Amino acid sequence: MKFFAAVARKLTIVSVALVMMVATFFLNTADASASEVMITMGGKKGLVFEPAIATIKAGDTVTWTVGALPPHNVQFNKTPGDAALGTSLSHKGLEGKGKSFSVTFPADAPAGEYDYFCMPHRGAGMVGKIIVG
Ligand SMILES: [Cu+2]
Structure with missing residues (x-):
C-alpha cells in the first residue's frame, strides 16, 4: 500500500x-x-529618446521614464489621425528625475507613424516616433 x-x-x-x-x-x-513598451527620456547618449523609434500595436501602452537631463515630456506633433488624437496622447506636464508616465494607444488608433518631441529639448533634436503596425 x-x-x-x-x-x-x-x-x-x-x-x-x-x-x-x-x-x-x-x-x-x-x-x-496587449503589451507595454518602455522608452527612456535622456541617458548616456544625451538628450534623446531610447529607443527613438518604437513599433507597437493599437491598444498597447507606452511608458516613458526620465533617465537623465530632466525635465522631459512628450508632445505628439504628427499622427495619422486627427489633431485631437495627438493632443490626447501628449503629456503636457514636465517630469523630473525618476518620474514616468504611460499612454495607452486606443484600440482603434489608425496605423502609421506618430511623431513626437520633448518640448524643452526639441531644438536639441530630442524627437521620437511610435509606429502603430
Ligand atoms: Cu527632454
Whole structure:
C-alpha cells in the first residue's frame, strides 16, 4: 500500500505542475495581445529618446521614464489621425528625475507613424516616433 500512496502523491504533484504550466501559457497569451513598451527620456547618449523609434500595436501602452537631463515630456506633433488624437496622447506636464508616465494607444488608433518631441529639448533634436503596425 505504501507504494501506491507514493505513486498517488507523485501523480498529484505532476498534475499540479501541469495545471500551473497550462495556466502560465494562458497568462502569456493574454500578455501577447496587449503589451507595454518602455522608452527612456535622456541617458548616456544625451538628450534623446531610447529607443527613438518604437513599433507597437493599437491598444498597447507606452511608458516613458526620465533617465537623465530632466525635465522631459512628450508632445505628439504628427499622427495619422486627427489633431485631437495627438493632443490626447501628449503629456503636457514636465517630469523630473525618476518620474514616468504611460499612454495607452486606443484600440482603434489608425496605423502609421506618430511623431513626437520633448518640448524643452526639441531644438536639441530630442524627437521620437511610435509606429502603430
Ligand atoms: Cu527632454
